[in-house]
Amino acid sequence: MAVVFEKPKSLTDATLHYCPGCTHGIIHRLVAEAIDELGIQGRTIGVAPVGCSVMAYDYFDVDFVQAPHGRAPAVATGVKRADPENNIVFTYQGDGDLAAIGTAETVHAAARRENITVIFVNNAIYGMTGGQMAPTTLPGQVTQTSPYGRDVETVGYPVKVCELLSNVDGAAYLERVSVNNPANIKKAKKAIKKAFQNQIEGKGFSLIEVVSTCPTNWGMTPVKALEWLEENMLPYYPLGVYKDIYAEEEAK
Ligand SMILES: Cc1ncc(C[n+]2csc(CCOP(=O)(O)OP(=O)(O)O)c2C)c(N)n1
Ligand code: SF4
Ligand SMILES: [Mg+2]
Numbered sequence: 491m492a493v494v495f496e497k498p499k500s501l502t503d504a505t506l507h508y509c510p511g512c513t514h515g516i517i518h519r520l521v522a523e524a525i526d527e528l529g530i531q532g533r534t535i536g537v538a539p540v541g542c543s544v545m546a547y548d549y550f551d552v553d554f555v556q557a558p559h560g561r562a563p564a565v566a567t568g569v570k571r572a573d574p575e576n577n578i579v580f581t582y583q584g585d586g587d588l589a590a591i592g593t594a595e596t597v598h599a600a601a602r603r604e605n606i607t608v609i610f611v612n613n614a615i616y617g618m619t620g621g622q623m624a625p626t627t628l629p630g631q632v633t634q635t636s637p638y639g640r641d642v643e644t645v646g647y648p649v650k651v652c653e654l655l656s657n658v659d660g661a662a663y664l665e666r667v668s669v670n671n672p673a674n675i676k677k678a679k680k681a682i683k684k685a686f687q688n689q690i691e692g693k694g695f696s697l698i699e700v701v702s703t704c705p706t707n708w709g710m711t712p713v714k715a716l717e718w719l720e721e722n723m724l725p726y727y728p729l730g731v732y733k734d735i736y737a738e739e740e741a742k
Contacts, residue, residue, distance in 0.1 A: 498522035500531045504548045511712020513702040514543055516669045517611060517678070521582070522550060524683040528690065534578045535569050537562040541584035542617040542704075557581070560592025563599035566606045578689055580607040585626040586616040589649045593625075596651070596697075603660035603694035607685045610651060610697055613704040614723060621707030625649040628726055633707070652699050652732035662694035664732040668701040668724065670716045677729075693736055701727050 500522035508514045525534050534552040538544060540559035547554035557565040562581035570579040588596050588610050599606065615633055616622040623633040623640060626648050630639040640648075655661045663685060667678035678700060685696035701723050703715040710718060731737070 498526045500525040500534070500551050502549055502551045506549060507545065508542065509704075509706045511703065511705040511715060512542070512617075513613070513669050513700070514611060516675060517582075517609065517700050517702065518543075518546070518549055520669070520675070520679045520682050521580070521609060523679060524686050525550075525552065527683065528686055530578045530686065530690065533576050534580065537566045537569065537579065537581040539581070539583040539587040540618070541587045543582055543584065543611065544618065546582050560587050560590070561595055562587070562592065563595040563604070563606065563608065566608075567599055567602070567604050570604060570606050574605065578607075578686065580609060580686070580689075582609045583611065584617065585610070585612045585614065585651075586619075586622075586624045589625040589651055593649070597655070597658060600655050600658045600661040600695045600697070603662060605689055605692055605694050606696075607689050608695070608697040609682065609685075610699045611702050612651070612699050612723075612727065613702040614648075615704050615707050617704045617707055621704070626651075626727075628722055631722075648726070650727065652697070652727075655697060656732040660695060661697070661733055662736065663688050663696040663734050664699075665697075665734075666699040666701065666727060666729050666732065668719065668729055670701070670703070670719050670724075674729070688736075699727075701729070 536554045538546040538556045566579045614626045622635045652664045652666045665681040668674045688696045705712045705715040
């Protein structure tokens with residue numbers, strides 16, 4: 491009988507703790523599918539963040555290290571450099587983790603062209619801690635700490651990570667994707683797989699930003715959150731490849 495659906499081998503049987511409609515689960519699956527398809531489960535080491543995905547180590551059936559909030563790229567650097575030929579190292583980080591307290595670690599890991607893969611989940615909010623404003627919160631967006639909407643005059647503008655890193659010479663591959671519909675999920679999968687493939691080929695720092703939802707802290711149903719993402723986040727965070735230093739070479 492033809493197999494039409496299978497759980498990726500790189501996911502454990504643990505039940506995800508994520509809220510209904512949270513896109514972290516979809517992204518976990520895409521990462522696990524990429525690991526399976528590239529045949530790297532035995533040599534992959536994930537670095538878990540602090541955020542809603544803090545327990546990623548329970549969900550992926552690969553080795554894992556837990557990093558302090560924001561420090562995953564620094565921890566990943568050490569793990570990768572310990573055995574660069576064999577270790578395939580990825581970080582899985584939220585926007586509060588990567589784009590606030592971890593900005594320096596991210597920028598400098600990119601600048602050093604560390605041969606690691608960064609999965610950056612941008613849901614425009616601090617999910618785990620109860621919905622505070624994040625560096626990525628949109629202008630006018632209501633959060634627990636911006637009840638009248640983010641006021642850029644007093645708290646500044648959102649940080650656009652792919653645009654920012656595209657000016658860092660060391661970054662090799664940067665793509666922004668989303669998982670808001672099946673077509674975009676397919677594109678996200680392709681980008682995530684390429685980010686791991688790059689590492690296998692020693693091509694250096696790859697980061698995939700996944701524009702995501704947090705229905706719970708956005709105060710929306712899962713369906714409404716997907717609509718809100720499409721109407722509000724995608725115009726502010728356009729999808730696409732922001733940098734790919736090997737694109738011309740690969741096209742030949
Ligand atoms: C050093 C340090 N500072 C602050 C915190 C509190 N903290 C825990 S998770 C978090 C933000 C999580 O948001 P994000 O990274 O966007 O992940 P999400 O939960 O939205 O997936 C913060 C500020 C902490 N645990 N450690
Ligand atoms: S709080 Fe938000 S990001 Fe965290 S699990 Fe729930 S929906 Fe997902
Ligand atoms: Mg977040």
